[in-house]
Amino acid sequence: MDIETVRTDIERWITEFVEVPHPALGDWPPCPYARRARLDGEYQVRLGIDPYYDLVNISRWGLNDKKVIIMVYDPKQWTYAQFNHSVESANRAFLLPKDLIALEDHPDDPEIVNGISMNQGSYALALIQSLSDLTAKARAMARQGFYDAWPEDYLGRLFHHREDPRL
Numbered sequence: 505m506d507i508e509t510v511r512t513d514i515e516r517w518i519t520e521f522v523e524v525p526h527p528a529l530g531d532w533p534p535c536p537y538a539r540r541a542r543l544d545g546e547y548q549v550r551l552g553i554d555p556y557y558d559l560v561n562i563s564r565w566g567l568n569d570k571k572v573i574i575m576v577y578d579p580k581q582w583t584y585a586q587f588n589h590s591v592e593s594a595n596r597a598f599l600l601p602k603d604l605i606a607l608e609d610h611p612d613d614p615e616i617v618n619g620i621s622m623n624q625g626s627y628a629l630a631l632i633q634s635l636s637d638l639t640a641k642a643r644a645m646a647r648q649g650f651y652d653a654w655p656e657d658y659l660g661r662l663f664h665h666r667e668d669p670r671l
Contacts, residue, residue, distance in 0.1 A: 505576070505578055507551055519542070526620060528620050536645060548574065552576060555594070556593060558630070559591065559599060563602045572631055573633075574629055577629075577630075579611050584613045594606060600665060611624075639667055639669065651669070
């Protein structure tokens with residue numbers, strides 16, 4: 505994997521899917537904040553080596569001037585079980601105590617919402633962001649009905665390690 509190809513692929517996914525309103529999601533984009541973060545240069549894509557140790561290091565260094573750091577891995581080198589375990593372990597032991605959270609996306613763990621695949625599809629991703637900022641934004645979106653069209657079972661997984669913003 506080379507970083508320029510990966511960055512291009514991630515940006516294409518963001519602009520062509522993550523930012524785009526979809527009827528199956530109540531005419532909301534999958535992430536209403538993605539466009540602003542992209543336009544403001546508030547996210548960074550990095551190639552990872554080992555998800556656990558990369559996330560431990562981010563917990564030590566923080567996000568710096570970024571809202572989201574997207575760590576990218578080859579899913580052939582990291583099975584879903586390995587990747588999930590690494591991200592989950594780093595979340596519990598290092599990220600959550602520092603008000604950070606890593607949300608995972610792996611091609612072998614299809615995330616289907618109302619018939620739409622939410623996965624990037626090519627890479628295993630760990631998207632790291634501020635937990636308190638994510639919570640505040642999720643609450644604001646919940647008040648506007650953002651989650652109304654989303655299935656309850658998916659929301660249960662989505663809010664793992666997080667407060668349900670609808671409450």
